[in-house]
Amino acid sequence: MPDLKELGKNKSNLIKALQKRQELEGYISDKDIEEISEAFSMAPVEVEGVVSFYTQFKRIAPGKYKIAVCDGTACHIKGSSLVLNWITDELGIEDGETDEDGIFSMDAVACLGCCSLAPVISINGKVYGNLTRKKLLKILNDYRQKEEADNG
Structure with a gap:
């Protein structure tokens, strides 16, 4: 995804990548976890750990x-x-x-x-x-x- 490529592979940009993705979709999907983990060369469980730690991130799609x-x-x-x-x-x-x-x-x-x-x-x-x-x-x-x- 272009929004991830522009951040590079530096793990210090992980939260920024999660914020950008949530901004687009309103939540962080399983697919997002996979794509972000690949983009930053991290295990999906590591990305999930960050998402679950910060209350700003939603894992459930918001309603209409x-x-x-x-x-x-x-x-x-x-x-x-x-x-x-x-x-x-x-x-x-x-x-x-x-x-x-x-x-x-x-x-x-x-x-x-x-x-x-x-x-x-x-x-x-x-x-x-x-x-x-x-x-x-x-x-x-x-x-x-x-x-x-x-x-x-």
């Missing part, structure tokens, strides 16, 4: 709709843990997971910078605030209907 649940101070005080639980109950996914259909993924994040709207989520960058369970379920159902319409 990436839900970021704010867990900053204001959101935490106003119930972000409830929001996480509601999403888990509704979609069957935990923090850092993607649903079986590859439609939704969820990550708790440190802060979305919308404290006055707490509790807050964003879906693919669109912010939704002042969440209640009812409001959240409507938002998720709207995305489901959109997905069905796009694929129907």
